[in-house]
Amino acid sequence: MKIAIDAMGGDNAPEEIVKGVELARDAFPDMTFQLFGPSDRLTPLVRNADRITVMHAASVIAMEDEPVRAVRSKKDSSIVLAATAVKNGEADAFFSAGNTGAVLAAGLFIIGRVKGIDRPALTTTLPVVTGDASGSFTMLDVGANADYKLSNLEQFAILGNFYGQTVMGIKQPRIGLLNNGTEADKGDKVHREAYQQLSESTQLNFIGNVESRELLNGAADVVVTDGFTGNATLKAIEGTALSMMSLIRAKIMGSTSAKVGYVLSRKAFHQVGQVMDYSKHGGAVLLGLKGAVIKTHGSSKAETVRNTMSQIHQIVESGLIQQTIDYFEHERAEKAADDQTEK
Template sequence: MITIALDAMGGDHAPDVTIEAAKVFLEEVPNVKVKLFGDEAVLRAKLQANDRLEIIPTTEIVTGEDEPVKAIRGKKDSSMVRAAQAVKDGEADAIVSAGNTGALLTAGLLVVGRIKNIGRPGLAPLLPVVSGNLGSRFILMDAGANADTKAENMRQFAILGSYYAAKVLGIPNPRVGLINNGTEAGKGSALSQAAYDLLAEEASINFIGNVESRNLLEGVCDVAVTDGFTGNAVLKAIEGTASAIVRLLKDKIMGGSTMAKLGGAMLKDTLKGMAKDVDTSEFGGAVLLGVKAPVIKTHGSSDARAIVNAMKQAVTIIESGFVQEATDFFANE
């Protein structure tokens, strides 16, 4: 039976939302077990353990202010570290957390461990495609696990992202694009040019060349590859813009004329659907690719539904065999 390790104490609204997420997940997904790591008294007051739900008592919490490496090495009995250790020890198959991003990435690297021959794991969120095939998505890789990146790391990001798109998302022959400031070959920094050459020579991927960030939401590629610094900036710009547009529409309607308000009322369901289409939490969390088991990070402000989606995502990744296939590929490098 698949087992998900859930960090009950991670996130802005923990443990209430993680408790609710565990309940909903177990109701919606059969034949999967949840190990919930956190404050025993708090968890047992709101949850009843059973054959599919195990409460693991912990005494420490990794906070948002903690320095990642110090937290993972110093807070051995925290909910995050104990959950990651359970994955390493084979007691769980994946970890899901809404806690400190840097600490979770460090736990993935130092506790769960890298796949052999992977230089640096990368963070891969799923982002929406908002033109054409609504509901589809693309992978951004790396979205912030590595501030300093080498061209070889980006080649590995492309391979990992391509495998993920094919095995987990079911995209045949996924298109891999390199984020750059122009589509022509030879554009960009020395790093971009070196990465371009490596991707163009990599036979295991379907490399389509450079792509511009303005075209990402149009579905120009299935895997958008970049260094972690750039990827994090792109991710935050997309999320911030989507949130601002939804807020702007709401403000214009509510602050407009009576006709505008009536029109807004008529479009209420459409606007809700639009907001859902651009909500990244609908697709699950960001996955740390390149480690030995799924490590999934949800937003610190995640609600229960977002965490449930991330847990379902973990199950899909495990069932797909993605990690083993990636491990086999890089073992031969």
């Protein structure tokens, strides 16, 4: 499988991106990598060129660039050329740690939506921290669509169900609708209608509304929400985790007895840190496109890049994209046939 990489995206690019790719190359013998960026900057960083090809891209879309304008004007940028490689069938997936808006725009305008999908959804995986603390859950949308309607939430549920089955390996993922209460009449009009529609679905294992405070407790395998709420929730979870770890560290360093306690409990603290490390779960996937598009944190370092390549390996190997295309094409064909029958 061939992976097209925006090697210039992110706070630590290109050095950490190239290091992460080399780690992934060593871990996955069936993967090859195309590094897009200025060749004079990338080539010296590649220590072992086995299954790694530097693809020259003359320009870079910066974090502060206006996404749509940049994608349309910087045709020779690393983001645009990497996305174009997927569109042309020269790569199986597009990866970037760069400008999120530009990655979304490139996915939409260059790779394109699956027919039948109104809006793609940015999808992320987060840890479950209760029980044996080895589980995870998937949430979508976490930032691609601030505005939404009923059909979007319904499609997100279907996309999340496919992801849970094919990538996460869950036969019947529990689908939950993020809301401000578990009762069926909670939320705004669209959420109440979505609850009703999802409840009537025979294809989904819909378990009802879930509250944000229960997400990390494993309330659902797939959590469906709009992009505005999902992004706010995601950042609140990440911010709380970072703040708690900083608070614990400060308290430990503040007294001798706490330092002694830390030494005795070091293994437990390490395990907590490992569970809360969201980078282990890879990047955010833009589901609903005709190709695999994965965006990871701008602050990602080599290990995170390597972990995201593992996620990409699962996505490509599972055939998720083609299954999604086939499903929605079948749905469109059935709807057209029903409409024709009614006429």
